[in-house]
Amino acid sequence: MDPKKQSIIIGLIAVIATAGIVGGVMYAILAPSEEGEADVLEIYHWWTSGGEAAAIGALVDVFEGLYPGTTVKQRAISGGSGITMIPIITALVLAGEAPDAFQMHAGYEGIAYYEADLLEDINDIWTDNNLEAVIPDVVQSMCQFEGDYYMVPVNIHRSNVVWYNLKELEAVGVDPKTLTNWTAFFDACFEFEDANPGKDAIALGHAWTQAHLFEQILASQGIDVYENWINGLITNTTDADISAALDILTTFMSYTNDDFDSLSWDEATDLLIQDNSVFNIMGDWANGEFLVANSVYDDDYGTIAVPGTGNMYGLVVDAFQHPAGVANPENSDRWLEVVASKEGQDAFNPLKGSISARTDSNLTLYGPYHDWTGADFASVTYMFPSVVHGSGAPQSFSSELNAVINAFCTGAANKATTAAAIANLAADNIADYTTVWALD
Amino acid sequence: MVSIKKIITRDKISTILFLIIPIVLVIIFIYICIIWNVVVSFSDWDGLRPSYDFKGFGQYQKLFTNEIFLTSLWNNIVLILIFVPGSLVMGLLLAILLDQKVRKENVFKLIYLLPFTLSFVVTGFLWRWMYNVRVGVLNTLLESIGLGFFRNDWIQNVDWAMFWVCVVLIWQYSGYMMLIFLAGIRSIPESQVMAAAVDGASGFQMYYRIIIPQLKAPIFTGFVLLLVFALKAFDLIFILTGGGPGYTTEILPLTMYKEVFRKKHFSYGSAIATILFLLIMIVVIPYLYKTYRREK
Numbered sequence: 001m002d003p004k005k006q007s008i009i010i011g012l013i014a015v016i017a018t019a020g021i022v023g024g025v026m027y028a029i030l031a032p033s034e035e036g037e038a039d040v041l042e043i044y045h046w047w048t049s050g051g052e053a054a055a056i057g058a059l060v061d062v063f064e065g066l067y068p069g070t071t072v073k074q075r076a077i078s079g080g081s082g083i084t085m086i087p088i089i090t091a092l093v094l095a096g097e098a099p100d101a102f103q104m105h106a107g108y109e110g111i112a113y114y115e116a117d118l119l120e121d122i123n124d125i126w127t128d129n130n131l132e133a134v135i136p137d138v139v140q141s142m143c144q145f146e147g148d149y150y151m152v153p154v155n156i157h158r159s160n161v162v163w164y165n166l167k168e169l170e171a172v173g174v175d176p177k178t179l180t181n182w183t184a185f186f187d188a189c190f191e192f193e194d195a196n197p198g199k200d201a202i203a204l205g206h207a208w209t210q211a212h213l214f215e216q217i218l219a220s221q222g223i224d225v226y227e228n229w230i231n232g233l234i235t236n237t238t239d240a241d242i243s244a245a246l247d248i249l250t251t252f253m254s255y256t257n258d259d260f261d262s263l264s265w266d267e268a269t270d271l272l273i274q275d276n277s278v279f280n281i282m283g284d285w286a287n288g289e290f291l292v293a294n295s296v297y298d299d300d301y302g303t304i305a306v307p308g309t310g311n312m313y314g315l316v317v318d319a320f321q322h323p324a325g326v327a328n329p330e331n332s333d334r335w336l337e338v339v340a341s342k343e344g345q346d347a348f349n350p351l352k353g354s355i356s357a358r359t360d361s362n363l364t365l366y367g368p369y370h371d372w373t374g375a376d377f378a379s380v381t382y383m384f385p386s387v388v389h390g391s392g393a394p395q396s397f398s399s400e401l402n403a404v405i406n407a408f409c410t411g412a413a414n415k416a417t418t419a420a421a422i423a424n425l426a427a428d429n430i431a432d433y434t435t436v437w438a439l440d
Numbered sequence: 441m442v443s444i445k446k447i448i449t450r451d452k453i454s455t456i457l458f459l460i461i462p463i464v465l466v467i468i469f470i471y472i473c474i475i476w477n478v479v480v481s482f483s484d485w486d487g488l489r490p491s492y493d494f495k496g497f498g499q500y501q502k503l504f505t506n507e508i509f510l511t512s513l514w515n516n517i518v519l520i521l522i523f524v525p526g527s528l529v530m531g532l533l534l535a536i537l538l539d540q541k542v543r544k545e546n547v548f549k550l551i552y553l554l555p556f557t558l559s560f561v562v563t564g565f566l567w568r569w570m571y572n573v574r575v576g577v578l579n580t581l582l583e584s585i586g587l588g589f590f591r592n593d594w595i596q597n598v599d600w601a602m603f604w605v606c607v608v609l610i611w612q613y614s615g616y617m618m619l620i621f622l623a624g625i626r627s628i629p630e631s632q633v634m635a636a637a638v639d640g641a642s643g644f645q646m647y648y649r650i651i652i653p654q655l656k657a658p659i660f661t662g663f664v665l666l667l668v669f670a671l672k673a674f675d676l677i678f679i680l681t682g683g684g685p686g687y688t689t690e691i692l693p694l695t696m697y698k699e700v701f702r703k704k705h706f707s708y709g710s711a712i713a714t715i716l717f718l719l720i721m722i723v724v725i726p727y728l729y730k731t732y733r734r735e736k
Contacts, residue, residue, distance in 0.1 A: 014456050018464050087701050091488065112704050207684055259573035259687060261596040399702040401507070407686025414600040427716035 009422065041072045041331040041405040044321070046085045048078040048354075051288055053156035055352035059154070062347050063338045070331055075099065081390065086288045092117050098323035100332040101339075106151055106317040107391030110396070111337050111434060115321070120322040121148040121327075125336050134342075134358040138383040138439060142317055142391055145435075150317035153357035158284045158373050160216045160306040161315030163269065163324040167300065168192065168278045176304050180250050182220070183224035185279075185307045189255040192278045202252065203277040204260040204409075207267035211388045211405040213252070215280050218245045220308030223382045223439050228394040229426075237420035246408065246415045253409055261390055272301070281306060283316055283389075288353050289371045297368040311381040316389040317357065345364035383440055394432035397425050472719065481710035488704065499711035509712065511687045512695040516604065516671060519691060522606040523613075524666045528659065530610055531617020536647060538618065539625050549622075552615035560612075564679025567608045571595045571680075595681050601688045604679060612676075613669070617662050625651055625708040626660035657734075671720050692716050 004262045031305040041063070047056045053076065060072050071184070077085040082103065089102050104110050113119050125148045126132060132140060135153065142426065143151040160184075164176055177186045189201035218241070219226045225241045228234050234242060257263070257271060265282055271290045272280045280286070284303075296299050320339050324333045338344045340439065345356035355374050363374045385392035387401065404421045407413035413421065426433075472583045481499055484491040503509045513527070538545055553691045569593035595601045628651060636650045674693035677683065683690030694714060700709030701722050 010452060014460055017456065018460055023466065038613060090704075094488065112486065112488045114489070116486075118488060157572070169449045207682060255635065257574075259596070262572045262574070262576075319712075396705065399698055403683065403687055403690070406684050407688075410596065410598050410685035412686035412688055 013184045024097065025118050039070045039331070040072050040328055041101075041184065041335055041337055042075065042099040042327070043072065043101045043103075043335065044077065044085060044089060044099045046077055046082045046164065047103070048076045051351055051353060052338065057350045058347040058351055059344055062341075062344045063335060066338065067331075067334060093323060096325055098326055100328050101318060101320040101322065101327045101335050103154075104151070105320055105390035106139070106153055106319040107385050108394050108435065109390040110319075110321060111145060113321075115421065116148055118324050119145075119150045120324050121150055121321075122152070122322050122333070122336060122351050123149050125149070125333060125340070129337060129340055131340055134360050136331060136357075136383055138315065138385065138437075139317060141435075141437065142315070142385055143319060151321045152319045152336045153192055154339050154345065155318050155352055155354035156377070157316040157354045158377075159316050159389065160219060160309045160312060161284050161286070161373075162281065162306055163272060163282060163286055163290075164278045164304070165275060165278045165300070165303055166271050166298070166302050168196075168275060171195070172278075172373060176302055179304055179307055180310055182251075182307045186255070187416035189279065193255065194397040199276055200257045200271075200298065201255040201278050203263075203268040203280040204263040205263045205282075206346055207402045207406045209265045209268065209282065209386055210260070210409045211402045214245065214249060214297045214385075214401075214405045215386060215388050216281055216309065217248050217252070217304040219312055219314060219384055220241070220248075220306060221245055223384065226332040226384050227437055227439045230387060230437050232393070232397075232426045232430050235423050235427040235430070237423045238416075238418060239423060240418045242422055245413065246418060249370075249405075249408065250415070252337050261406070264318065273427070283314075284373060285353055286367070287367075290316075291367075303372060305376070313380045313383045314386055315383050316386045317391060318354075343429070351388055357387050373433070382439055385437070392437070394429055394434075400425050455551050461524045463559065477710045477713050477717075478709050481714045483707050483708075485707050486704050487700070487706035495707070499708050500715075502708065503711055503715065508687065508690070508695060509692075510693045511688050515687070515689060516691045518602055519606060519609075519673070520667060520670045522603060522631075523670050524663060526606060526610040527613040527617050528662055530614035531662065532621050532652075533617035534614060535621035535625055535725050536611070538622055552618050554614040554615065555612045558612070560673075560676040563608060563612055563662070564676045567611075568595075572727045596685060598685050598688055600687055601681060605639055605680060605689050608676065608680060609670075609673070612667060617666075620658045620662050621655060628654050660727070660730070664723055667723045668720055671716060671723070 034134065045056055056076075060074065060363070064072060066072070067105065068376065075087060077440055078083060085103070089099075092098055098118070110119065114123075126143075131152070135143075139153055139156070140149075140284055143149050143153060162179070166176075169176055169188070169192075171193050174188040174191060179188055202214065221241045221244060224414040225234075242359060257268075259275065260268070263271075265286070266289050269280050269282060269286045270293075271277045271292045273290060273295060288299050290297070297303075304310075306314075322329070322336060326332050340358075340418075342356070342358055342362075344358060346360055346362050346365055349356050349361070350367070350370075355361065355363075355366065355370055355377055359378055361374075363371060366374060387393040387398050392398075393401075401422070404413070404418060404425065407421075408415070408418040445548060468674045480492075482494060483493050485492050522713050538548055542548060556647070558566075573591075573596060578594065582588060582590045582592075595604045597604075601707075615732060632650060635648065638645055641650065648682075671691055674697065675692065676699070677689055677691060678694060680687045683694045691717065696709050696712040696716070699712065
C-alpha cells in the first residue's frame with residue numbers, strides 16, 4: 001500500500017481514538033453528579049488546626065440544628081491566610097463550580113471576584129437580619145463594594161495588641177498601664193535589657209510579622225495618617241509620617257532578638273512565654289499560644305494596645321459570601337444568616353479566640369483576655385482595617401509590603417529607600433485603590 | 441483496495457496506543473499552555489474577569505521599567521554565576537575522588553547522590569532548620585566544637601543570603617553532576633591513560649591534560665541542565681528564604697508566582713513566564729542543535 005495513504009489512515013485512527021479518550025475523560029469530569037441535586041451546603045475554609053477546626057465545627061452545628069435536613073460538606077484546606085485555598089477557589093470559580101460559600105478576609109481580598117461579577121449582592125440578608133444595627137461602621141464598609149453588601153463577617157481579631165510578660169515587667173518596676181506612648185515603651189525596653197544582660201526586650205518574628213508591626217506603628221501616627229495610607233494618598237517619597245514611623249521601627253529593632261527573621265510568629269511569642277523577652281506585638285490569635293502554655297491572663301501575661309493606638313481597634317476580619325451561580329443558592333443564604341447571627345458568632349468565636357463582629361455578643365462566654373478587648377471593641381473611637389491581613393489595601397500593595405519592610409528590618413534597605421518604596425508601591429498601583437475608607 | 445486489516449497490523453495498533461496518550465498530554469499540557477501563556481501576556485486578563493483585550497507589548501514595557509523584576513533578573517544571574525560553576529566543580533572533584541578505585545565505590549556514590557533524590561521542598565525545610573540562627577544545627581555545631589566565633593546569621597545576612605542559598609543548591613546537585621562526570625571519565629579508553637602514565641604524566645597532569653579535556657560533552661550537558669534549573673528554581677528558594685531578606689534572594693519564578701497568585705496580575709505574570717521561557721530556549725536550543733548534529 002502507498003505509504004502516504006497508510007500514514008493518513010493511521011493518523012485518522014489516532015485522531016478518532018484521541019477524541020474518544022479526551023471526550024470520555026471530560027465527560028467523567030464534567031458530568032453533573034447525583035450529589036448536586038441533594039440538599040447540600042458546601043463550604044471551603046482554611047481553619048484546620050485544633051481550636052480553629054472546633055470553632056467552625058461549632059458554627060456548623062448551629063446551622064445543622066436549624067436545618068437538620070441539609071448535609072454540610074466542609075472542605076478544609078490547610079495553609080494560613082488561604083495561601084493554598086485561594087488558588088483552588090479561583091480555579092473552581094472560573095470553572096463555574098464555586099462552592100456555596102468560602103472563607104476570605106473582608107475588604108480588598110474579595111474585590112477581584114466582585115469586579116468579575118462572581119459575587120451576588122446580599123443586601124437583603126443585611127436588611128432582614130438588621131445587621132447594620134449591631135455591626136460597627138468600618139466593618140460594614142469592609143463587607144461592601146460600591147455601596148452594596150457582598151459579605152458577612154464571622155469574627156474579629158484585633159491586630160494592635162502588645163503582649164507582655166507580667167512577671168518580667170514587674171521585676172523591673174514598670175506599670176504596663178503607663179506604656180501609652182513609644183517613649184515610655186522604649187524606656188521599659190531599656191530597663192528590661194539593663195536588668196537582664198543577654199536578653200532582648202522585644203520578641204519579633206519573620207517577614208509578615210514585621211509588616212504587621214509597621215502597620216501598627218503607622219496607626220500610632222494618627223488615624224488620619226492611616227486612612228491616607230490605605231486610601232493610596234501617601235505617594236510622596238519623603239513623606240514625614242512614613243519617615244517618623246520608620247524612625248520608631250529603627251528604635252524598635254534595636255531591642256529585638258537578632259534571629260527575628262528565622263522565627264515564625266508563634267516562635268516569637270514563645271520567647272515571651274519562656275521569659276526570654278518581655279514584649280511581643282501580634283494579633284490576638286497569639287492568645288492561644290499562652291493558653292496552650294498554661295499561662296494565666298493578668299497573672300503570667302497581659303495586654304495593652306500598641307502605644308499611641310489606645311483609642312483604636314485594628315481589624316482582621318474573616319467573612320463568607322454568596323458566589324454567583326452556586327449549586328445551592330438557598331443554603332448559601334441560610335449559611336450567611338447563621339454566620340452573621342448572634343448565636344452562630346457566639347458559638348464560633350470563643351473557640352476561635354476572636355471576638356464576635358456584633359456589638360451585642362455575650363461576652364461572658366469568652367475568656368479574661370476577651371473581657372479586656374471586648375470592652376475596647378465597644379468603646380474605642382476608631383477602627384482600622386489591616387493591610388497585611390488582606391483588608392485595607394489592594395493586594396498589589398499589601399503583598400509587596402512584606403518584602404519592603406523586611407528589607408528595612410534586615411538592613412537590606414535604608415530609611416530613604418524604604419520610604420520611597422512604600423510611596424511608589426501606592427503610586428504604581430493607584431488604579432487598584434477602588435475603596436475610599438472613612439475611618440474617623 | 442487494500443483491506444484495513446492489512447494496514448493496521450497488531451504492531452501498529454499498539455504503537456498508536458502507546459504514543460497517542462503521551463502525545464495528547466504533551467500537546468495539551470505543554471505546547472498549548474505555552475502558546476496560551478504568550479497570548480495572555482499580550483492581553484489585560486486578570487485571571488477572574490473574562491477580558492482578553494489586546495494590550496500589545498504593554499506588559500513587557502512595564503517589566504523592564506519595574507525595579508522588582510530587574511532585581512529578580514539580576515538575582516537570577518548571580519545565582520547562575522555561583523551555582524552552575526560551583527556544582528560543576530564539586531561534581532568533577534567528587535567524580536575524580538571516586539575514580540581513585542576506592543573500595544565500596546557504590547556506597548560513596550549513593551551517599552553523594554542521596555541529596556539529589558530529596559524533593560526540593562524537603563531540602564528547603566531541612567536547610568532552613570540547619571541555618572536557624574538560634575537553634576540551627578550549624579551554629580550549634582560550631583559552638584560545641586569551640587568555633588563559636590564562626591557563628592553566622594546565614595540566610596538572614598543581606599550580603600550573603602544568596603551565597604548560602606547557592607550552597608544548598610550545590611549540595612543537592614553536585615552528586616548528580618558527579619554521576620555524569622564519572623560516566624564520562626569511565627568512557628575514556630584505558631589505553632590513553634596507560635600511554636600517558638608510561639610517558640610519565642603525574643596524577644594532576646593526567647586529569648588536567650588527558651581526562652578533563654575529553655569531558656567536554658558531559659560538562660556541556662551538566663552546564664545546560666544546571667542553567668535551566670537555575671532559571672526555573674522555585675520551590676527550594678520559596679521554602680528556604682521566600683525571596684528574602686527583602687528581595688535579596690528573589691528570582692524570576694518567585695516574582696512570577698507573587699504577581700499571578702497573590703496579586704492576580706495574570707497577564708503581567710505571563711509576561712515574566714514568557715521571558716523565562718525565552719531565556720531557557722536561548723540555553724536549550726544551541727544544546728539541542730549541537731546534540732542533533734553530533735548524532736547525525
